[in-house]
Amino acid sequence: MAKKVIIPAVKGTREFYPETMALRNFLYGKMRKASQAFGYQEWDAPFLETIDLYAAKSGEELVKEQAFVFEDRGGARVTLRPELTPSLARMIAKKQRQLTYPLRWWSFGPFWRYERPQKGRSREFFQWNIDMLGVSSPEADAELIAVAATFLRSVGLSPEQARIFVNNRRLMDSQFDALGIPAESRLDVSNLVDRRSKMKPDVWTAYALEQGLSQSQLDGLLALLDNKDLWKDWEELTRLFAALDALGVREYVEFDPNIMRGLLYYTGTVFEAFDLSGGVRRAILGGGRYDDLLADVGGDPLSGVGFAMGDVVIGIVLQERGLVPAFEPSPAPVLVTVFDESLWQESYALSAELRDAGLNVTCYPEPAKIGKQFKFANKMGMRVAIVLGADEVAAGQVAVKDMRSGEQESVPRGEAAETISRILASA
RNA sequence: GUGGCUGUAGCUCAAUCGGCAGAGCACUUGACUGUGGAUCAAGAUGUUGCGGGUUCAAUCCCCGUCAGCCACCCCA
DSSP states (O other), rough: OOOOOOOOOOOOOOOOHHHHHHHHHHEEEEEEEHHHHTEEEEEEEEEEEEHOOOOOOSSIIIIIIOOOEOOOTOOOOOEOOSSSSSHHHHHHHHTTTTSSSSEEEEEEEEOOOOOBBBTTSSSSEEEEEEEESSOHHHHHHHHHHHHHHHHHHTTOOTTTTEEEEEEHHHHHHHHHHHTTGGGGHHHHHHHHHHHHSSSHHHHHHHHHHHHOOHHHHHHHHHHHHOOOTTTGGHHHHHHHHHHHHTTTTTTEEETTTTTTOTTTTOSSEEEEEEEEEEEEOOEEEEEESSHHHHHTTOOOOOOOEEEEEEEEHOOOOOOOOTTOOOOOOOOOOOEEOOOOGGGGGHHHHHHHHHHHHTOOEEEEESSOOOOHHHHHHTTTTEEEEOOOOOHHHTTTTEEEETTTHHHHHHEEGGGHHHHHHHHHHOO
16 A cells, blocks of 8 residues: 655644634634624734734834745735734724724734744634724723623633733833833833743842842832732722723733733733633733824824734633533534435435425435444434435335434424424424 | 654554564444444554664664644744
């Protein structure tokens, strides 16, 4: 036998067999439902963009290291989109005066980043993006967080299992000011904060001092990062939490001064959701307020708030927690068997009749041993199998078998659809 | 891009000191010529990821490469 040579899939891509596709569609359905519950409109942008779009505002890492860039046949530098926000900013800017605000848009589609694949990270992934533009208020921030919480609740994650951690850039800036940390080293301090959970305390302390912090600044920073009540003196956050209370999602949300987020364009509230079991150490979703983005890409000033959620991490979390619904192999719960060469047309005609009656029906595509056909129905998880043999045809009947109970009855052909529906309805 | 672990049948994994490549599940056939799941019986399955090296002999040791996983980096 010749050796089978299978050309491998591109590194970092995932192949969606029906079982995996069902999970992706499940997630899509929940995202869509949460988005629409708050009145967001679905939209999308091109998958291919010029690299210039990202060079304008995205981080250097994203553009130079992580973007898939290639030349098209005309010599233009084209990239597979690594994120959606620049496309959003452009599309808003092009129609800025024609759109109705506050504008609420959501999207779900593929993105590509040239990363080293590992748990929770692939090079080709799907991402839910949702944004509100045209309003700059803590209540708008709260709405986006509420959408995220609504999603988490809808997939069966409780507040004990998943939590959204919130912080505020302006609050932290004022605190850093109070500690005498200059504006130009703020980025380094943010990275320092981001890194704290990943380093041992003494190593982190040494690292912090190495970065130029004084001992008193370090002490102040540590006190700051442990202060879970800091939000109570900051109006943006007291209003945010009041709104979350009113929206009924307060239990999913927690203030945490350690949440910084690397993206430069965030200006106010920032948030990230995590699975509390720690099985996956990555954020399930993350977002925040960006007040300068439109102006940065050449539009008129327009503030926005939004977040993104990748399909990979949430998929792993739901699988580890057993929250993924059971896979139903066949979309058609009914199999019409084909008895033999002389009767296949009867079966095909019956399957058409049943489809006309509104049922999803698979007809076996060739005559085969009846046992083989039943086995197929069983493996495909079908509820009902129909047998149309010589006896049934002669009597104008069809045999309807309930695959779960094993019971079978013969009914007049005209009543078949009704009998099947009754079986399907019986849980 | 840096460092580490792993790769054996379709799947999950075994193979002692370097000495003929194994099991369970799944699969095929039959027990059962008009009936799936359960049981029993029989059967098929491998360039041990790929390429090279050492050796009388390599799944095992060495080098390279590809892929997966883990920690960095970054982030969804």
